[in-house]
Amino acid sequence: MRVSELSRSSGVPVATIKYYLRENLLHRGETTSPNQARYDDTHLRRLRLVRALVEVGGLPVATVRDVLAAVDDPGVDLHSVLGRTVSAITRDPGAADERAVGDADTDLATITSHTGWRVHDGAPALAGARSVLARMHELGQAPGEDTLRAWADAADRAAEGDLLAVRRSSGREEAAETALVGTVLGDALLASLRRVAQESRSAQLYRG
Amino acid sequence: MRVSELSRSSGVPVATIKYYLRENLLHRGETTSPNQARYDDTHLRRLRLVRALVEVGGLPVATVRDVLAAVDDPGVDLHSVLGRTVSAITRDPGAADERAVGDADTDLATITSHTGWRVHDGAPALAGARSVLARMHELGQAPGEDTLRAWADAADRAAEGDLLAVRRSSGREEAAETALVGTVLGDALLASLRRVAQESRSAQLYRG
Numbered sequence: 373m374r375v376s377e378l379s380r381s382s383g384v385p386v387a388t389i390k391y392y393l394r395e396n397l398l399h400r401g402e403t404t405s406p407n408q409a410r411y412d413d414t415h416l417r418r419l420r421l422v423r424a425l426v427e428v429g430g431l432p433v434a435t436v437r438d439v440l441a442a443v444d445d446p447g448v449d450l451h452s453v454l455g456r457t458v459s460a461i462t463r464d465p466g467a468a469d470e471r472a473v474g475d476a477d478t479d480l481a482t483i484t485s486h487t488g489w490r491v492h493d494g495a496p497a498l499a500g501a502r503s504v505l506a507r508m509h510e511l512g513q514a515p516g517e518d519t520l521r522a523w524a525d526a527a528d529r530a531a532e533g534d535l536l537a538v539r540r541s542s543g544r545e546e547a548a549e550t551a552l553v554g555t556v557l558g559d560a561l562l563a564s565l566r567r568v569a570q571e572s573r574s575a576q577l578y579r580g
Numbered sequence: 581m582r583v584s585e586l587s588r589s590s591g592v593p594v595a596t597i598k599y600y601l602r603e604n605l606l607h608r609g610e611t612t613s614p615n616q617a618r619y620d621d622t623h624l625r626r627l628r629l630v631r632a633l634v635e636v637g638g639l640p641v642a643t644v645r646d647v648l649a650a651v652d653d654p655g656v657d658l659h660s661v662l663g664r665t666v667s668a669i670t671r672d673p674g675a676a677d678e679r680a681v682g683d684a685d686t687d688l689a690t691i692t693s694h695t696g697w698r699v700h701d702g703a704p705a706l707a708g709a710r711s712v713l714a715r716m717h718e719l720g721q722a723p724g725e726d727t728l729r730a731w732a733d734a735a736d737r738a739a740e741g742d743l744l745a746v747r748r749s750s751g752r753e754e755a756a757e758t759a760l761v762g763t764v765l766g767d768a769l770l771a772s773l774r775r776v777a778q779e780s781r782s783a784q785l786y787r788g
Contacts, residue, residue, distance in 0.1 A: 417719075417720070420718055420719055421719055424715045424718075424719055428711075428712055428715055450782070451779075451782050451783060454778060454779070454782055455779070458775045458778075458779070462772065462775070483773070487777065487780075489776055489777055489780040490780050490783075490784075491776050491779050491780050491783075495776065495779055497772050497773075497775035497776045497778075497779060498772075498776055500768070500771075500772035500775070501769055501772035501773050501776060503636075504636055504765050504768045504769040504772060505769065507632045507636055507765060508761065508765055508769075510628055510632075511625075511628055511629055511632055511761055512625070513745075513757065513758055513761040513762070513765075515741070515745055515762070516744065516745065516748060518741070518744050519741040519742070519744045519745045519762075520741075521741075522737050522738065522740050522741025522744060523737075523738055523741045523766070523769065523770055523773060524773060525734075525737045526733075526734040526735070526736075526737040526738035526741065526770060526773075527734070527770055527773035527774040527776070527777045528734075528777045529730050529731075529733045529734040529737065530730065530731055530734035530770075530774045530777070531774055531777035531778040531780075531781050532730050532777075532781070533723070533726070533727040533728075533729075533730025533731045533734065534727070534774070534778055535778070535781050535782060535785060536724065536726050536727050536730060537721075537723055537724065537727045538782075539785075540724060549721065550721055553716065553719055553721040554721070554723070554727075555775070555778070557712050557715060557716055557721075558731070558774075559767075559771045559774075560708070560712045561709055561712040561713065561716075561731065562731055562734060562735055562738075562770065562771075562774070563708075563767045563770075563771075564670065564705050564706075564708035564709035564712060565691070565705075565709050565731060565732060565734075565735035566735040566738045566739055566742070566766075566767075566770070567666045567670070567704075567705030567708070567763070568697055568699050568703065568705045568706055568709060568735070569695070569697055569735045569736045569738070569739035569740075570662060570666075570705075570739040570742055570743070570763070571659075571662070571663070571666070571699050571703055571705060572697040572698050572699050572739075573739050573740070573743050574658070574659050574662055574743060574746075575659060575698070575699075576698075577743060577747075
């Protein structure tokens with residue numbers, strides 16, 4: 373198909389497609405004349421993926437390029453694709469005071485002893501969790517142990533669902549794409565579902 | 581304390597504090613002279629909250645003002661504070677094609693029959709979940725029923741933790757603040773914890 377048809381099918385404007393081609397978010401089409409190229413379903417599929425990561429996940433274009441490069445590189449194993457995705461999409465929540473960080477570490481110990489998670493001390497996701505917990509302590513809004521355990525169970529069950537999805541995919545590239553979509557769009561979905569559950573539970577508690 | 585001390589204690593620059601005062605994100609201090617005002621711990625507390633919502637939650641300043649107005653208004657019940665917060669922070673993930681939206685509704689039926697959630701059809705969080713699921717269908721990355729059930733359980737357990745935290749707070753305003761912090765910072769925390777759990781589980785599966 374021509375670029376105009378690719379634009380119609382994907383809902384992405386031609387100018388944006390050309391920008392993605394320049395930025396290596398999209399592979400070149402087959403050149404049919406000095407000014408024209410032919411595109412196929414692989415382009416359509418990739419464009420939809422880029423659009424979803426940008427629009428639903430709110431990822432900057434440079435981040436999308438980096439994580440897609442990891443997905444496309446057969447030399448990068450699945451665990452590392454997940455790792456790079458996580459590093460790329462974790463927001464740095466800024467510094468908190470020392471005492472709050474100490475309290476956050478106590479919370480993390482509660483969580484990991486409850487769940488049995490085994491992760492490297494320097495894992496970026498762990499640093500992200502520590503920073504958010506430290507902020508909660510600074511605000512006088514630290515979660516109690518019952519809430520910590522509930523959130524840890526929730527994260528563990530969510531990850532179980534994530535890995536079920538990845539295991540169903542066939543081949544490294546499909547699995548990597550599933551992991552990427554599951555992580556980025558999954559964050560948005562889980563946040564929405566948590567709110568649906570909050571609403572259902574809070575309506576029962578406060579109005580029912 | 582003076583504005584300079586408020587700035588030091590909160591880590592928020594004086595110019596930003598003055599901007600927040602103009603934008604009604606922060607209540608005025610007690611005027612001590614035509615050019616000076618005195619601030620207290622209520623200002624420090626509020627500034628930390630604003631900073632966390634902006635830096636950790638990534639909320640625009642106008643959104644922070646709207647949700648804090650709901651927290652501060654004694655006429656707004658807790659369920660509505662949660663509702664307004666959810667509406668304010670839910671990203672619109674854009675349109676998906678009709679068939680994908682139909683498939684997403686089937687997924688939502690699977691989820692609500694599994695969890696027993698009772699929510700209004702027009703709830704913004706439900707619309708958010710529908711849009712993200714539709715995008716996943718468009719990408720050929722729709723979660724299987726086992727993944728859907730895992731994510732639904734995760735959201736339900738997370739919400740259970742949220743409401744445990746809210747029930748522990750004393751008084752409407754504290755509960756509203758807890759709900760707000762738990763929802764916004766909790767999203768960031770749960771996303772991080774999910775990644776810690778993914779990493780622990782995926783290292784075992786793919787490397788262990």
